[in-house]
Every structure is written in C-alpha cells, then in structure tokens.
Amino acid sequence: MNSEKKQIAIVAANFAHVFPSQILKLIDIKAKEAGYTLLQYSTSGMEDRENQLLKRILEKEQPSALILVCLNPYKGILLDFKLAEIPVVIIDEIVDGFTTVTTDNFSGGYIAGEYLAKKGKKNIAVISGRLNLEGGYNARQRYEGFLKAIKENKINYSEKNLYEIVSYSYNEGIEVMEKMIKENKIPDAIFCAAGDMAALGVIKVAREHNIKIPEQLSIIGYDDVEQAKSAKPPLTTIRQPIEQMASAAFLYAVNEGKNILNNPKKITFKAELVERSTA
Incomplete structure (x- = not known):
C-alpha cells in the first residue's frame, strides 16, 4: 500500500448520476478529514474504457487505495492492484477475492415485490438495470x-x-413511462429497481397524463436519494444506507487497507422500505 502519497482513486461510470455522486461527496469529506486527496475518474459508461483507465491509474498515480462505485472490471487488472499492494474496495458490485460494500439487493427487491403484492397490485412492471451485463x-x-x-x-x-435501462437516469424513466402510455400498457404498479431518479422520471410523465399516484399507479424506487423526499408526491422507495456504505468503503480502503489485501471482506447492509406517498 502506497501510504506516502495519501491519495485515493475513486472511479465510477458517471458521477453525474445521483448514487455515485452522493458516495463521492461523502467519501471526499472523509478523505479531507483524514488528510487524503481524492482522485476522481469516470469511465463515461464505456466498458472498454474501464480497464484502460484503471491501468493508467495504476501506472501513473500509484494511489494509496482504489474505490470503485458500481463497476465490475476485468479481474486481472484488479489483481495487478493487489500485487502492487494497493487495496481495492468495490461499492454495490461483487468481485470474488476483493472487498465489497453492498446492500442486500435481493432482499430489497423482495421487499418491494411483497409490498406491492400486499397492496393488491396485479399488473406490476419493473424498470431495471441491464440484467445480462x-x-x-x-x-x-x-x-x-x-x-x-x-x-x-x-x-x-x-x-x-x-x-431495462442503461444509466439509471431521470430521462430514461421519462422514456419508459412515455413508451408505456404510447403502447397503452400502463401497469397498476412500477418497481423502479434502477433507482429513484428513474422513478422520478416516471412520476413526471404520469402526472402530465393525469394518472393518479398511487390510486391508479403505485411507484417504488430504489436508493432513497435526497430528491426522493422532496418529490411530488414524495417517493416510496427501498433505502440503501448511502452514508454507511461510503463510511465503510473509506474505512476498509484506508484504515484496514493492509488487512484486506489478503483477507477481503464482504460488507452487506440491510435494505429497508421507506413508505411515503407513491405506493
């Protein structure tokens, strides 16, 4: 572990997206408090760029630690970081042999499905990230x-x-809801497993078409980002404890860096339903 530079590299597909941006903000606070510089990199959502970027970080920067947000790159490059004694922590993805910080995503999906079922919903749609990626x-x-x-x-x-959507974004939520309306395939509930921002896009279009939420259309998001509370109506969602996830990632990358090189940890937080007004 290169402790002399006191630099942490953090990489995501796109920090313009809300979940990675909140993780970045929280880790940046932790880094400054501990006297570390945070090096921020984006792959711009291009998978082929991930490995090139990570290789460049390893060769040019030799950071004290590497934190990946929602990325699952080629394992070989991660092993190169390990050989260089640079600890790697991965947030919201799983890579065998490396320390990961996630929420119990299976439980989160289960909670959403059960909640909608108990509410009597029969025609449920799912907006998801790409399943075969x-x-x-x-x-x-x-x-x-x-x-x-x-x-x-x-x-x-x-x-x-x-x-299935790519970027977990507000605009993609708008596009999916417009497609449902155009094709006259409006369900009685939508589980936005691809995150709250997509759910907020759905809400926008539904309101524009005078679809009553939750009477005609129930919506559940995922993440519990800051915008979920202020949505109109406020968004029912599955909470990921973003602050705890960021804190754990920083702790293991910096304070436990040497230990996780040979003894990787799997940190899993509980997913929780946050009941508001959309379901």
Whole structure:
C-alpha cells in the first residue's frame, strides 16, 4: 500500500448520476478529514474504457487505495492492484477475492415485490438495470428478489413488463413511462429497481397524463436519494444506507487497507422500505 502519497482513486461510470455522486461527496469529506486527496475518474459508461483507465491509474498515480462505485472490471487488472499492494474496495458490485460494500439487493427487491403484492397490485412492471451485463450484479439481485416475492404471492408476471435501462437516469424513466402510455400498457404498479431518479422520471410523465399516484399507479424506487423526499408526491422507495456504505468503503480502503489485501471482506447492509406517498 502506497501510504506516502495519501491519495485515493475513486472511479465510477458517471458521477453525474445521483448514487455515485452522493458516495463521492461523502467519501471526499472523509478523505479531507483524514488528510487524503481524492482522485476522481469516470469511465463515461464505456466498458472498454474501464480497464484502460484503471491501468493508467495504476501506472501513473500509484494511489494509496482504489474505490470503485458500481463497476465490475476485468479481474486481472484488479489483481495487478493487489500485487502492487494497493487495496481495492468495490461499492454495490461483487468481485470474488476483493472487498465489497453492498446492500442486500435481493432482499430489497423482495421487499418491494411483497409490498406491492400486499397492496393488491396485479399488473406490476419493473424498470431495471441491464440484467445480462457482466457488472449487473445489483440489477440481477433486485430483480430475482422481486420475482421470488410475487411468485410467493401467486401474482402472474410477464417479462413483457420488464424494461431495462442503461444509466439509471431521470430521462430514461421519462422514456419508459412515455413508451408505456404510447403502447397503452400502463401497469397498476412500477418497481423502479434502477433507482429513484428513474422513478422520478416516471412520476413526471404520469402526472402530465393525469394518472393518479398511487390510486391508479403505485411507484417504488430504489436508493432513497435526497430528491426522493422532496418529490411530488414524495417517493416510496427501498433505502440503501448511502452514508454507511461510503463510511465503510473509506474505512476498509484506508484504515484496514493492509488487512484486506489478503483477507477481503464482504460488507452487506440491510435494505429497508421507506413508505411515503407513491405506493
């Protein structure tokens, strides 16, 4: 571990997205308090750029630690960091042999599915991240948890009601809801497993078309970002404890860096339902 530079590299697909940006802000506070400089890098959502970028960070910067947010790069490059004795912590993805900080995504999906089922919803759509992407661990876990819940509650579900998006963004939520309306396929509930920002996009379009929330359309988000509370109506969501996740990632990257090089940890936080006004 290169402790002389006191630099931490943090990498995400896009820090313009709310979840990574909140993680970045919290880790930056921790870093400054501890006298570390935070080096921020974005892959711009391009998978082929991940490995090139990480290789450059390793060769040019030799940081004290590396934190990845929602990324699952080629394992070989991560092993190169390990050989250089640079600890790696991965937030919201799982890579065997490396320290990870996640929420119980399966449980989060299950809680959302069960909640909607108990509310009497029968025609439920899911807006998800890409399920077949190599780094789509959290998306798959949330979807599988949701499927288990609705199966247990004997709800018929068609994969025609699955909408996969790339960037977990507000605009993608708008696009999906507009597509549902155009095709006259409006469900009675939507689980936005791809995050609160997509859910807020759905809410915007639903309100523009005078669809009553939650009477005609229930919506559950995922993450509990700051904007969820101030949404109109306030968003019911599955909370990821973002502050705790950021703190744990920093702790293991810096304070426990030497230990996790050979003894990686798997830190999993509990997912919680936050009941507001959309479901």
